[in-house]
Amino acid sequence: xxxxxxxIGIGQTPIxxxxxxxxxxxxxxxxxxxxxDAGIEQxxxxxxxxxxxxxxxSQAHLGxxxxxxxxxxxxxxxxxxxxxASGGTAFQAAVRAIASGMVDVAAVCGVEKMTxxxxxxxxxxxxxxxxxxxxxxxxxxxVALNALIMQRYMHEYHLPHECFAPFSINAHANAVNxxxxxxxxxxSFEAYKRSPVIADPINxxxxxxxxxxxxxxxxxxxxxxxxxxxxxxxxVLGSATATDTVDLAGRQNMxxxxxxxxxxxxxxxxAGLEAEDIDVFEVHDAFSIMAALSLEAAGFAEAGHGTDxxxxxxxxxQGRIPISTMGGLKGRGHPVGATGVYELxxxxxxxxxxxxxxxxxxxxxxxxxxxGGTGATVVTHILAKE
Amino acid sequence: xxxxxxxIGIGQTPIxxxxxxxxxxxxxxxxxxxxxDAGIEQxxxxxxxxxxxxxxxSQAHLGxxxxxxxxxxxxxxxxxxxxxASGGTAFQAAVRAIASGMVDVAAVCGVEKMTxxxxxxxxxxxxxxxxxxxxxxxxxxxVALNALIMQRYMHEYHLPHECFAPFSINAHANAVNxxxxxxxxxxSFEAYKRSPVIADPINxxxxxxxxxxxxxxxxxxxxxxxxxxxxxxxxVLGSATATDTVDLAGRQNMxxxxxxxxxxxxxxxxAGLEAEDIDVFEVHDAFSIMAALSLEAAGFAEAGHGTDxxxxxxxxxQGRIPISTMGGLKGRGHPVGATGVYELxxxxxxxxxxxxxxxxxxxxxxxxxxxGGTGATVVTHILAKE
Numbered sequence: 001x002x003x004x005x006x007x008i009g010i011g012q013t014p015i016x017x018x019x020x021x022x023x024x025x026x027x028x029x030x031x032x033x034x035x036x037d038a039g040i041e042q043x044x045x046x047x048x049x050x051x052x053x054x055x056x057x058s059q060a061h062l063g064x065x066x067x068x069x070x071x072x073x074x075x076x077x078x079x080x081x082x083x084x085a086s087g088g089t090a091f092q093a094a095v096r097a098i099a100s101g102m103v104d105v106a107a108v109c110g111v112e113k114m115t116x117x118x119x120x121x122x123x124x125x126x127x128x129x130x131x132x133x134x135x136x137x138x139x140x141x142x143v144a145l146n147a148l149i150m151q152r153y154m155h156e157y158h159l160p161h162e163c164f165a166p167f168s169i170n171a172h173a174n175a176v177n178x179x180x181x182x183x184x185x186x187x188s189f190e191a192y193k194r195s196p197v198i199a200d201p202i203n204x205x206x207x208x209x210x211x212x213x214x215x216x217x218x219x220x221x222x223x224x225x226x227x228x229x230x231x232x233x234x235x236v237l238g239s240a241t242a243t244d245t246v247d248l249a250g251r252q253n254m255x256x257x258x259x260x261x262x263x264x265x266x267x268x269x270x271a272g273l274e275a276e277d278i279d280v281f282e283v284h285d286a287f288s289i290m291a292a293l294s295l296e297a298a299g300f301a302e303a304g305h306g307t308d309x310x311x312x313x314x315x316x317x318q319g320r321i322p323i324s325t326m327g328g329l330k331g332r333g334h335p336v337g338a339t340g341v342y343e344l345x346x347x348x349x350x351x352x353x354x355x356x357x358x359x360x361x362x363x364x365x366x367x368x369x370x371x372g373g374t375g376a377t378v379v380t381h382i383l384a385k386e
Numbered sequence: 387x388x389x390x391x392x393x394i395g396i397g398q399t400p401i402x403x404x405x406x407x408x409x410x411x412x413x414x415x416x417x418x419x420x421x422x423d424a425g426i427e428q429x430x431x432x433x434x435x436x437x438x439x440x441x442x443x444s445q446a447h448l449g450x451x452x453x454x455x456x457x458x459x460x461x462x463x464x465x466x467x468x469x470x471a472s473g474g475t476a477f478q479a480a481v482r483a484i485a486s487g488m489v490d491v492a493a494v495c496g497v498e499k500m501t502x503x504x505x506x507x508x509x510x511x512x513x514x515x516x517x518x519x520x521x522x523x524x525x526x527x528x529v530a531l532n533a534l535i536m537q538r539y540m541h542e543y544h545l546p547h548e549c550f551a552p553f554s555i556n557a558h559a560n561a562v563n564x565x566x567x568x569x570x571x572x573x574s575f576e577a578y579k580r581s582p583v584i585a586d587p588i589n590x591x592x593x594x595x596x597x598x599x600x601x602x603x604x605x606x607x608x609x610x611x612x613x614x615x616x617x618x619x620x621x622v623l624g625s626a627t628a629t630d631t632v633d634l635a636g637r638q639n640m641x642x643x644x645x646x647x648x649x650x651x652x653x654x655x656x657a658g659l660e661a662e663d664i665d666v667f668e669v670h671d672a673f674s675i676m677a678a679l680s681l682e683a684a685g686f687a688e689a690g691h692g693t694d695x696x697x698x699x700x701x702x703x704q705g706r707i708p709i710s711t712m713g714g715l716k717g718r719g720h721p722v723g724a725t726g727v728y729e730l731x732x733x734x735x736x737x738x739x740x741x742x743x744x745x746x747x748x749x750x751x752x753x754x755x756x757x758g759g760t761g762a763t764v765v766t767h768i769l770a771k772e
Binding site: 001002003022024045051052054055057058059060061063064065067068073074075076077078079080081082083089092093095096097099100101102124125127128129130131132133136239240241242243244245246250258259262372373376377 | 387388389408410431437438440441443444445446447449450451453454459460461462463464465466467468469475478479481482483485486487488510511513514515516517518519522625626627628629630631632636644645648758759762763
């Protein structure tokens with residue numbers, strides 16, 4: 001990186017079925033929160049993360065739309081998309097714009113409005129994250145594809161379904177204390193066991209919800225951050241994207257997230273760190289199987305042992321590697337294109353020491369892993385208190 | 387810019403109704419052409435420009451999809467979108483990735499597959515470039531919005547419709563010699579006059595066609611380009627995006643492209659140049675009114691005098707400021723998300739001196755202006771022979 005980049009502001013809307021707000025309203029709220037938090041008037045550039053608006057809101061061209069709705073006339077603005085990993089890639093685009101010396105202050109806004117459509121429209125729209133010709137055309141929904149992965153994983157490692165329960169229980173427990181979370185209630189092991197099957201073996205509590213929401217981040221160069229940031233700058237140490245085939249059939253091993261492994265490796269190398277240096281890890285638990293695979297790919301567990309971390313309590317706030325600390329995709333919610341930005345907002349909250357009842361003790365260095373499709377695009381970020 | 391960036395390879399498919407090729411096939415062809423032209427095996431990162439695939443091909447997540455289809459397993463890949471300006475913004479993202487020091491060799495691929503859908507689906511998909519709540523919801527198609535601008539322009543400056551004819555005549559004349567152009571035939575003034583009205587006052591020959599196509603570019607840092615580039619590197623001198631309101635009603639003056647003016651101004655400043663230094667200008671002539679407005683905004687004509695340049699022959703290959711030199715959007719074709727990349731490919735062809743019968747004499751410095759929506763996002767690039 002040609003110059004160091006820091007986060008100086010964060011903002012977010014609550015996540016839920018927000019029928020009273022439009023797409024641009026949600027983006028406005030998150031961005032206003034972020035610039036207020038950063039103590040700035042307006043950025044030089046806006047990077048929007050969104051996946052579904054062209055289909056669910058008949059709206060492309062969100063960069064200019066949102067920049068002008070917020071009142072930032074004339075500023076540079078674009079949208080960055082990589083399905084469910086859109087948030088991470090938009091953040092990366094902002095980091096690079098600043099690192100390149102071509103932009104000073106950048107805003108990232110992840111926004112998604114999913115609940116104004118029918119469930120059929122939503123299912124079809126989410127399937128565009130998979131391969132339309134080789135998966136979608138055969139009727140494979142996005143949850144069905146994740147179910148194939150989970151089924152294979154359980155088969156290969158001789159694991160019962162219930163060993164995934166602690167992922168959902170942990171996520172819900174952490175969501176209770178997050179005022180922006182969609183599901184602020186705990187769930188029990190019995191409730192997990194009773195929960196209806198969505199696509200065998202994935203049940204309701206293995207799945208993140210359909211949600212609306214927006215999250216925003218303000219970034220600037222380190223030298224500027226020292227003057228600007230009232231809450232203390234959080235520095236970007238690593239930023240790496242890697243890909244794999246979009247279709248599951250093309251993968252060398254569908255229960256090893258190759259792109260996640262590669263992306264984490266690149267980010268560790270950039271930061272000069274290893275997995276054991278990470279104090280908190282915001283995973284992409286769109287389905288509980290993805291949390292297990294992400295932990296393995298990022299080097300926190302051997303292949304087939306991701307669920308051990310959950311069983312042993314290692315993933316809780318007090319554990320060895322706390323994940324989904326503000327509720328994760330499962331408890332906080334999963335407004336798809338916005339999720340990668342929420343993960344980073346939650347991480348910044350932890351690194352600032354502002355996570356309240358969910359604060360991870362001594363959280364100095366943290367990581368996010370934002371996953372697009374069934375693992376086709378993975379963006380890893382490592383951030384640290386400056 | 388923290389380090390200088392160069393174009394070292396270009397590739398493109400012919401533009402047309404390419405029913406025998408899928409979206410990913412088109413991208414493959416353009417990217418294979420570009421890496422061969424650059425003399426490299428594979429890039430480190432891929433930036434895809436696309437607007438319509440989520441709606442017309444039920445496919446988002448094109449970055450990973452295309453990277454893997456081309457055989458570049460694991461590399462970083464994302465999609466950048468700003469409606470019809472997607473190509474320019476993806477190129478800018480690649481420039482910054484390299485300038486930041488985080489990527490060495492980057493590929494840009496603009497791809498669009500429009501002709502496999504019904505005209506109703508295409509019209510609705512193109513309307514997502516406009517404001518869905520304030521324009522699309524009222525039935526305003528994209529051509530209708532451009533017609534409002536043209537009507538206002540003709541009214542304000544007391545101009546007859548026929549003064550726009552030379553834009554179409556020039557574009558078609560130049561397309562004749564471009565083997566990749568969709569319409570390789572000249573049109574006469576009489577044919578322009580006779581052409582049926584699409585949305586008054588826009589007629590068929592004021593409008594670019596619905597097209598399929600893909601174009602690709604390989605970039606790398608200047609120091610690497612000197613060793614790598616068999617065709618001679620083309621250096622990026624300026625790269626600037628600016629925005630205006632997406633909805634026409636929100637504009638301060640709908641016949642002055644504020645974002646184009648601002649974007650050109652930023653690019654000139656970066657390059658240390660002025661309009662008179664530009665030898666060739668690839669404009670975004672999606673509609674002939676847009677060519678006139680872009681010439682004015684970029685400083686080649688006073689407000690209301692863009693059509694004078696066309697009337698006087700200044701826009702031809704031999705003219706003062708040649709535009710649409712390989713046919714432009716009108717003659718070469720307009721595969722929406724790919725168009726900004728085609729503009730840059732055409733410009734590189736000119737700067738390399740490889741434009742054959744359409745070669746602009748002494749073309750050392752050139753500019754592209756890629757316009758999203760009715761002028762809401764404008765990306766200006768200035769390139770020069772190194």
